[in-house]
Amino acid sequence: MERILLFLVMAYMCVCFSCxxxxxxxxxxxxxxNREVSVAVAGHDIEKIKDIYNRELKKYKEFNTKQYLISSKFVELSLYQNRYDKDKQLLLYELIKINDDQYDYISIACNYYLSIQLENTSPELSLEFLKKAIVLDEKSGKNYFLPHLYHQQGRYYYQLKNYNKALFYFNKCLKTLDKSSIIFIASMHNNFALCYHKLGKTNLAIEETNKAIKLLEEKKNKVVEDELFLHYIQGNLGDYYVKLKNYSKAKELYKNEFDFEKKGGFMREITSSSKRLFSLYSLTNDQEGFEELIEFLSGKQDAPTTLSDKIQINRMLQSYYGANNDLQKLKIFSANGIKLNEEYNSQLVKNQIETSDLLNSYIVKNANQKYIYEKKRNISLILIITLSVILSIVIINNIISRNKKERELIKKQKIILEDSKKLLEQDIEIQEQKLKNLYLGFNLKIEMEKAFLDSLKSTKRNKEQDIEQVLKDLLLKLTNLIQIDKRNYDLKAESSLQNELFIKRLSKRYSNLTNHELKLCVYFRLGLSSKEISSFENTTPNTIRVYKTKIKTKIGLEREYGLDDFLKNI
Structure with a gap:
């Protein structure tokens, strides 16, 4: 029963804490x-992303492990093309909940992506997610996203107009970037320039911008995005020349940016370059440039751009027609501007509500998840504790039962040993008595032999004695000697058998004892003195004492212990 319960506990623990x-x-x-997905994202290969997602999802369905659930959800994030998609934001919250801070890479990535999602609608909350990602990445020592996290934090402070702090984080980003990341290094130099421009250090801004431009121009195997970024930075350089009142150089740079974006159909980016040209034309009163730009913008009112871009285009058109006193078109674009602003405000409120709902949903789900997890964990703990208690009770009962049986067995063995000891003591007493009788018999025999010899000598000296009477006395004494010999022989035969068994046991335990020493042990066991033993062995008492010391040494008996008592227990 004990083994079965132990097996069940171990099996349960193996299931709960499997390798x-x-x-x-x-x-x-x-x-x-993520590296595999990033290659597909860079190549705009949506089908490749779907293949990776389906592969990880298949693994999850096959193995049903948290690892593949997380990996499939993580890849799914890349299927959302719009980085600000609300469904993507909800998926991020779900992924954070599933991961539960177990894997640093996922925690860092999700907090980083959420900080990007919320940078426009909730900057402070965005910063909270960003700080958590930075702490985790710095602690991991792996620099998974660290350069991009520092860049994101620099952007946050740039938006707050804290340009010195923004420079600090942009510089940290540059120091942690891989030297082969040309685009990101160029981006940091561009960010330095933006900060210097805001701080009134225009020459430094131009210097940093030229560094970025040089890096991009020298970059091999440039793609369209690289060219777009290069023209954007050249447009920034135009801003700095405007600051220095070098309007012709600024116009050249602005126009290059605008023409590239116009030719490539980059409608989102062209709004920014249009604003630059519009500001420059207003500053230089370039009517020809104005007319060309306004004509272009008027035809792009319904282009597939964001609400924010449409509002900015509309404002430029309103400003132009207002400055030229074209009241009819000003009225049209003003009405359109009001409509766009209302739509934008509505969308902004909607986004804030959705963000709030998502956060509340995440908090509630996270609380429920924690409750469910705690409940499952408590049930598991209760089950383990219950099984452990049952197993402990069974083991304790088993130990008590064994101890009881052992005590009873020891008690029985003690009784048997005591009985054996009594029988052995009785046997020793009998043997000692027999030995004494044998010893007395030997002494009596010696006395009878002496008396017999004395009688013979007396008869020889006194020839006048009665021969018949003398013979009768001698015959009587001779008969007594024969009887004594017979009695001694019987005692010796009876003792020899027991002595042989004793010698056999003793020699088996102490094989280093000689035959003579074994024989002497028989006498020592019977408690005979050295003098008595010497008379049997025809030697001196001192010799017997020497043998006794040698025997004690061989069997490892200390001096203070008696050899006689030790031999009696064998």
Whole structure:
């Protein structure tokens, strides 16, 4: 029963705490997944992303492990093309809940992505997610997203117009970037320039911008996005030349940016370059440039751009027609502007409500998840404790039962030993008595032999004695000697058998004893003195004492212990 319960407990614990890959191995697994997905994202290969997602989802369905649930959800994030998609935000909250801070890579990634999601609608909350991601990444020592996290924090402070602090984080980003990341390094130099421009250090801004432009121009295998970024930075350089009142250089840079975006159909980006040109034309009163720009913008009112871009285009048109006193078109674009602003405000409120709902939903779900987890964990603990208590009770009862049986067995053995001891003591007493009788018989025989010899000598000296009477006396004494010999022989025969058994036991235990020493042990066991033993062995008492000391040494008996008592217990 005890073994069965032990097996059940061990089996349950194995199920609960089954062997899985280490956290570092799984962090590396997620890192490799993200690198694979990033290649597909860079190539705009949505089908490849779907293949990776289906592969991880299949693994989850097959193995039903948390690892593949997380990896499939993580890949699913890349299927949302709009980085500010609300469904993507909800998926991020769900992924954070599933991960539960178990794997650093996922925790860092989700907090980073959420900070991007919320940077426009809830900057303070965005910063909270960002700070948590930075702490985790710095602690991991892996720099999974660290350069991008510092960049994001620099952007946050730039938006707060804390340009010195923004410079600090942009510089931290640059120091942690891989030297092969040309685009990101160029981006940091561009960010330095933006901060210097705001701080009134225009020459430094131009210097940093030229560094960025040089890096991008020298970059091999440039893609369209690289060219778009290069023209954007050149547009920034135009801003700095405007600050220096070098309007012709600024116009050249602005126009290059605008023409590239116009030719490539980059409608979102072209709004920014249009604003730059509009400001420059207003400053230089360039009517020809104005007319060309307004004509272009008027035809792009319904282009598929964001509400924010549409509002900015509309404002430029309102400003132009207002400055030129074209009241009819001003009225049209003013009405359109009001409509766009209302739509934008409505959308902003909606986004804030959705963000709030998502957060509340996440908090509630997270609380429920924690409650369910705690409940499951408590049930598991109760079950383990219950099984442990049952097992302990069974083991304790088993131990008590065994101890009871052992005590009873020891008691019985003690009784048997005491009985055996009594029988042995009785046997020794009998043997000692027999030995004494044998000893007395030997002495009596000696006395009879002496008396017999004295009688013979007396007869020889006194020839006048009665021969017949003398013979009768001698015959009587001779008969007594024969009787004594017979009695001694019987005692010796009876003792010899027991002595042989004793010698056999003793020699088996102490094989280093000689035959003569074994024989002497028989006498020592019977409690005979050295003098008595010497008379049997035809030697001196001192010799017997020497043998006794040698025997004690061989059997390892200390001096203070008696050899006689020791031999009696064998």
């Amino acid at each position: 899985t890959p280490s956290k570092s191995e799984l962090n590396q697994y997620f890192f490799d997944i």
